[in-house]
Amino acid sequence: KDRPLIIAVDGPAAAGKGTLAKALAHHWGLPYLDTGLLYRAVARRMLNAGLDPAGDASYEAGRLEPADLTRTDLRVPEVDRGASLVAAQPAVREALLERQRSFAAATGAVVDGRDIGTVVFPDATVKFFITASPQARALRRHHQLHKDAPLSGGDLAKAVEEITSRDERDSSRDVAPLAQAPDAFCIETDHLSAQEVFAKANAIIVSCLK
Ligand code: CDP
């Protein structure tokens, strides 16, 4: 009863995890932690040092600073891919685990990622798994990054392929793969607006807290 409120939001790339997590954090007055940024920042450090993100990234993970997480160059294709390469390394995940737990320990938090409900906070108060088809997710990411710029059939196919291969790497790694926790509520969002997803998720939280 007195445990801090922890809401876990997992799912594949560009499903709307961050959008939902931010809205829930605002609604419940909780801090929001985007754990993908941790892996992105490690990948960024590797790339900036001229290193291959597939190589041992544990040293860079151990050196992460708050400033690394606020860089403006974390959401570019080479970092999408690099993050998922460093994220497959057990030593990198280990180095970032305690940071994620201590962020939420005192106050509670809304936390989004891939392994929040399964590994980071297996005892989270409420767990969500947010998903949508690869096509819907590729379109969402395109509109998010490029506003109203048109997307050709070829570019859409390429975006779907990039998202699908990243999901596949995230789902098939040995350590903390992307997976739905058995006790997570799955919301399939292909035909839902962000507001509708929020309404569904929030109703679930309210009923879990009763
Ligand atoms: O955090 P994640 O990568 O899962 O996705 P996001 O950055 O929260 O959302 C990707 C884009 O999808 C944003 O531009 C959202 O506005 C949009 N979107 C959404 O989040 N939820 C929907 N049901 C529909 C669109």
Ligand code: CDP
């Ligand atoms: O926003 P988007 O869903 O595209 O990606 P992200 O949440 O920023 O995560 C980038 C990459 O970090 C993912 O593809 C995963 O490989 C990794 N990640 C992870 O392994 N575990 C987490 N808890 C969060 C992200």
